[in-house]
Amino acid sequence: MSIKNIIAICSAKGGVGKSTITAAIALSISKQYQVGILDADVYGPNQHILFDIKDKPQFITKNDDKYIKPFISKNIEIMSMGLMTESDEAVAWRGPMLSSAVRQLSNSTKWSNLDFLFIDMPPGTGDTYLTIFKELNLSNVILVTTPNKLSHADIKKTINLVNKFNVPIMGYIENNIFNQDKDTFSEKLSINKLGKFNFSEKMLNFDLDNDIEDADLISKKIIAHV
Ligand SMILES: Nc1ncnc2c1ncn2[C@@H]1O[C@H](COP(=O)(O)OP(=O)(O)O)[C@@H](O)[C@H]1O
Numbered sequence: 106m107s108i109k110n111i112i113a114i115c116s117a118k119g120g121v122g123k124s125t126i127t128a129a130i131a132l133s134i135s136k137q138y139q140v141g142i143l144d145a146d147v148y149g150p151n152q153h154i155l156f157d158i159k160d161k162p163q164f165i166t167k168n169d170d171k172y173i174k175p176f177i178s179k180n181i182e183i184m185s186m187g188l189m190t191e192s193d194e195a196v197a198w199r200g201p202m203l204s205s206a207v208r209q210l211s212n213s214t215k216w217s218n219l220d221f222l223f224i225d226m227p228p229g230t231g232d233t234y235l236t237i238f239k240e241l242n243l244s245n246v247i248l249v250t251t252p253n254k255l256s257h258a259d260i261k262k263t264i265n266l267v268n269k270f271n272v273p274i275m276g277y278i279e280n281n282i283f284n285q286d287k288d289t290f291s292e293k294l295s296i297n298k299l300g301k302f303n304f305s306e307k308m309l310n311f312d313l314d315n316d317i318e319d320a321d322l323i324s325k326k327i328i329a330h331v
């Protein structure tokens with residue numbers, strides 16, 4: 106198994122659109138490349154819902170080690186804690202258990218050869234970040250923010266955290282999730298802007314059969330960057 110580019114989609118703030126954007130970009134890039142998604146939000150997984158997966162996991166045993174087969178939807182390989190637990194079951198792991206759940210999920214998944222693996226990160230800057238940043242060989246980070254002060258303040262925390270791990274930040278995506286007329290950033294970010302998602306019904310009611318133009322534009326930049 107080889108994975109050419111592992112890209113984490115991050116923001117300290119929840120609800121800014123990380124999961125939806127991860128799914129939209131993965132769908133767009135999968136038209137040309139082999140793509141996988143690891144949903145690292147083990148407390149609040151979403152990718153299995155966005156990709157409408159209802160199957161039970163299948164396991165493979167190789168040399169006495171047990172692996173999980175990723176789920177496939179729209180030709181994208183997907184692994185999410187939401188696929189390993191009962192649908193309405195909430196998980197309440199503490200720090201070390203959380204790290205080992207994330208580690209198991211990423212180490213036990215038998216991915217194919219992928220061009221891109223996108224990691225849908227949980228909000229915050231806690232244990233999952235440490236595990237993913239230390240143990241996965243990340244190629245890049247993409248940050249997501251909404252065009253307002255609080256999200257902007259939070260993204261600076263994420264930038265500081267990412268810089269401690271020496272993983273390059275490809276840039277940030279602005280998601281106009283609240284359909285604001287204007288940007289209320291108090292200052293501009295020093296990192297590259299990869300593009301923008303406008304507020305749209307297509308994003309709100311994510312439908313796997315809809316092309317999302319904002320995602321296509323950003324995907325081109327991601328492909329050109331790697
Ligand atoms: N550009 C957008 N336009 C409309 N709704 C959006 C947009 N981006 C995200 N959403 C909606 O906002 C909510 C939060 O998005 P989500 O992807 O779950 O954020 P996060 O993963 O950062 O917590 C979801 O209900 C999603 O459908």
Ligand SMILES: [Mg+2]
Nearest residue numbers: 123124146151
């Ligand atoms: Mg999310």
